Amino acid sequence: MNRLRLYRLVMGSLGVAFFLFGVAMVIAFFLYQRPNSTPLVPTGPVGHYFVAFTGCALIAWAGGLAGAARDPRASRSIGTMTIVVLILMAFIRMVAWVVGDYHAWLGELPRTEASGLLLLALALIWLKPTVSESVVPRVGGKA
């Protein structure tokens, strides 16, 4: 499997995963509105407000990732920003790991997730098409 195909596969898989997470978060918000419901996400009304917002943003991000999987050369900036955000998410988990309160709640999970996100970011850094690879020769004269 060549580098570009692997990149498309990773971006497409991430897109599907984020789409499913996003939809689940939006559904969790609506389910929480039922009287006497047990929340799927362990948080209150304000927390669910942000869960729904995050779900919508994830769905949008999934759309971008799908576009990058379809045409990686034309969607380099989505790859770049995905790498930046993966690193940021890993950094947030590292901070959560250092702070004792999160450790009491999540145990080793933040550190494990941070490692996974950083490895994924590292893979995307090397799989992403370069600028020179993205130049598509134009056929014909004026556009």
Added chain:
Amino acid sequence: MILRGLASLLVAGLLVLNFVLPSSPIGVRGRDAQVRADIASALAVGEPLPPLELFDLDGRRHTREDLLGHRVLITFERSVDW
């Protein structure tokens, strides 16, 4: 290529840091620390209740003087408004 190298170095550095960083013991900071401090300064059995002013779910005000002479059970619950 230079940018890729720099980005890879950054990620590799964070990966190493991720395994080197120790997690703070529970209660060193934040909410748990506050709870432990509160428990340490809590009333002992037999000590008089300090002056207090509490509001119930209906907004009624209660003071220590209102409770004197009665057997009282006070429960505290975390509000769902967060």
